[in-house]
Amino acid sequence: MNHDHILLAHGGGGRLSHQLITQEILTRFGSGPLASLPDAAALELDSSRIRFTTDGFVVQPLEFPGGNIGDLAVHGTVNDLAVSGARPRWLSLGLILEEGLPLTLLRRVLDSVQRAAADCGVIVATGDTKVVRRGQCDGLYITSSGIGEALPGFDLRLDRILPGDRILVSGPLGDHGAAILAAREGFENFHTPVSDSRPVHRLVEGVASLAWGIRFMRDPTRGGLATVLNEMTTGQDFGMLIRARELPFSPGTAALAEMMGLDLLHVASEGCLVMVCAAEVAEAILEFWRTLPEGEKARAIGVVTADQAGRVILESAIGGLRVVDVPSGELLPRIC
């Protein structure tokens, strides 16, 4: 019997659950540790130092210019491992499905998970699928956890940041948030923003030989660049100065921000790396990043300062200074 939509029975643990797992999960992810559907995947590590992360994805719409909730979950999890100085290895895939979800949509999302995982060199090692009634979910939620192995040489700590260090970003800011907003509001023109949903692990692994000069990394998702820079400086004895004329923005994202009065420093990216590093290694890192598609628009956007301790300061295009604050509440719910 064939069904076009998810039924409650697909989550009941009986035959229909089994069919869903066999036909939709095992066909895509069943060649590795998932093959026998064990209670837990058996994994063999090369290192005893691992990194462990988790993220929930509730983005709406489920599909948007530049990606969907499936690749977003893979990239979000891979990126959390990468910015902690680890090589991403294994992911879990926890699905909560709403009764009535079209199977074609689920298949597109799972195809994206499969492609993104392959592209990142990670294996979906374990998973779980639950189904809830109509009106108890909004289509599909994903919670993904990831395990990575620590890359030798990285020692990422805020207390290694020093005045004179450089602040780098690997690409344009705010593209993901702008794409979600535009998709929700129905904006479409030749400059429609496109999500930057993509992995940053190659940007990290490729500069591992310079790890001694890398102090700290983050990916500016919810809350944007303003939030991650404030998280780095609050309570510290250094400040940060960033320069508006160095901040990279995509044309469509900048146009949308202007039209809607958005501060793009508060808007999420999903494929951007923010790095604080010693001045001596900054140019070499930028040079390498620019050889990769995901880093071709990389820029040095500012410096760590001895004054303005605990604060992030923005120098405007005409030289004015203002404090960059953290957004206080919800900018845009369900962005990721």
Place this chain on the structure above:
Amino acid sequence: MNHDHILLAHGGGGRLSHQLITQEILTRFGSGPLASLPDAAALELDSSRIRFTTDGFVVQPLEFPGGNIGDLAVHGTVNDLAVSGARPRWLSLGLILEEGLPLTLLRRVLDSVQRAAADCGVIVATGDTKVVRRGQCDGLYITSSGIGEALPGFDLRLDRILPGDRILVSGPLGDHGAAILAAREGFENFHTPVSDSRPVHRLVEGVASLAWGIRFMRDPTRGGLATVLNEMTTGQDFGMLIRARELPFSPGTAALAEMMGLDLLHVASEGCLVMVCAAEVAEAILEFWRTLPEGEKARAIGVVTADQAGRVILESAIGGLRVVDVPSGELLPRIC
């Protein structure tokens, strides 16, 4: 400013999110790798052989006799690691909260997570919190992943099961499902079923010296004992015979099943271990189990047979035989 209920802004990545994490998460789980809220937790392993699992929890009601969604998530994840022959070490805690969720309820759930994790000797190492609008979730969903370290000596494989092996269960069957059902239907009397939500890892670690004789383990959650035994036998060259008079049931659960016409072989437990082991070690394992509260009602319920290959057969109290099948669809949605 104080809030009594979850607001959308608690999930926006700004100040209110930070407050929620600081006040509700860090106060309970902030002493270990979560302390600095890194993108990924840094963990140091003793073994290079790990187990990795994930489970989503969407149980309704969120609180029930014997537990709530918080300890259920911890026990479910711990148990998946335990039955794969691992010592549970670290958990992730992925929360999806519905706007309007009472903070007092969230606190009770998080208190339960904290207590259950401490009791199981596992550390909540990483987490994530999302908030969705009213009507896009049903109060609170939890997705938890777990990492365990493989216990030496265990080699758990279906192809090690042999005719003559014994089938053991560590306690009464179906108590969790019966408790959820009774709570939903509003049944209450002096025999109200109580969930068996509890960890089984001590039952595993305590018999590690007999691991050579242990073939396979599972915990009979969704789909109950019937499902896990069928998963073990389907397509194999052995069968299983279980005896009705040996199956342990709690009085309240048995009474509810009789009243509602439930087949308790299909009803979920959340703190029960099903083990297939060599006959030589069965008595020693039962003897040890019965020294622990979670194993005091342990029983040998049947044997692996050379005939009836691929099938699970139930011998009734009066000696009749019937095939035990897998439930075909939804018995009870959102049981875990």
